[in-house]
Amino acid sequence: xxxxxxxxxxxxxxxxxxxxxxxxxxxxxxxxxxxxxxxxxxxxxxxxxxxxxxxxxxxxxxxxxxxxxxxxxxxxxxxxxxxxxxxxxxxxxxxxxxxxxxxxxxxxxxxxxxxxxxxxxxxxxxxxxxxxxxxxxxxxxxxxxxxxxxxxxxxxxxxxxxxxxxxxxxxxxxxxxxxxxxxxxxxxxxxxxxxxxxxxxxxxxxxxxxxxxxxxxxxxxxxxxxxxxxxxxxxxxxxxxxxxxxxxxxxxxxxxxxxxxxxxxxxxx
Numbered sequence: 086x087x088x089x090x091x092x093x094x095x096x097x098x099x100x101x102x103x104x105x106x107x108x109x110x111x112x113x114x115x116x117x118x119x120x121x122x123x124x125x126x127x128x129x130x131x132x133x134x135x136x137x138x139x140x141x142x143x144x145x146x147x148x149x150x151x152x153x154x155x156x157x158x159x160x161x162x163x164x165x166x167x168x169x170x171x172x173x174x175x176x177x178x179x180x181x182x183x184x185x186x187x188x189x190x191x192x193x194x195x196x197x198x199x200x201x202x203x204x205x206x207x208x209x210x211x212x213x214x215x216x217x218x219x220x221x222x223x224x225x226x227x228x229x230x231x232x233x234x235x236x237x238x239x240x241x242x243x244x245x246x247x248x249x250x251x252x253x254x255x256x257x258x259x260x261x262x263x264x265x266x267x268x269x270x271x272x273x274x275x276x277x278x279x280x281x282x283x284x285x286x287x288x289x290x291x292x293x294x295x296x297x298x299x300x301x302x303x304x305x306x307x308x309x310x311x312x313x314x315x316x317x318x319x320x321x322x323x324x325x326x327x328x329x330x331x332x333x334x335x336x337x338x339x340x341x342x343x344x345x346x347x348x349x350x351x352x353x354x
């Protein structure tokens with residue numbers, strides 16, 4: 086009986102120590118993450134040093150590998166970034182496969198491989214999303230950049246129509262923009278105008294949609310209206326208006342315009 090009691094006490098102490106140690110490790114991880122984000126620029130070596138300090142404690146923590154990858158992505162250092170995001174996906178596929186697909190689409194412009202990742206996670210998690218948009222949305226944009234217009238139309242349309250099940254207000258104005266852009270590329274100008282107007286109804290200072298709506302109007306020989314929209318788009322950019330997507334400070338989103346494109350058209354009108 087005495088031996089059993091001693092064994093019991095040993096197991097209790099061992100379990101308590103393990104739990105306490107685990108709590109301490111988690112607390113230290115959170116300390117390093119907060120220090121990184123609250124003290125240093127996300128693309129700095131000091132930021133990465135904090136993440137590396139946490140990785141010493143938790144080398145198989147997928148979130149930490151994702152943070153390290155993101156630091157390199159935002160610095161335009163795609164080779165190490167891909168290595169680190171691959172590690173995150175290996176450790177937690179469901180959490181980070183979609184994020185890797187997004188990074189391949191928006192940052193690396195690797196649209197074919199973005200589609201592979203995004204379709205794989207969409208099959209597993211059809212109602213989830215990454216970076217504020219559905220997986221079909223990112224798949225559709227990737228197809229659009231590959232000039233596979235029917236596939237782009239299907240997937241961006243799928244994103245919009247799924248959102249419409251919750252009401253028109255549930256559709257993001259950027260979804261309307263890219264679906265309108267797809268219709269424009271397909272030379273379906275009436276539908277393109279309708280979707281661009283839906284986007285502008287939600288965001289009245291959206292220079293990209295103003296630019297591409299102007300391109301549609303030029304196709305319809307409405308030059309004065311097109312010119313007015315281009316001037317408005319240029320003014321909105323000058324006033325700091327953009328898509329309002331989280332990562333556009335670090336990477337241009339597909340078909341995102343600048344004043345150069347606007348001026349190029351205005352000079353010809």
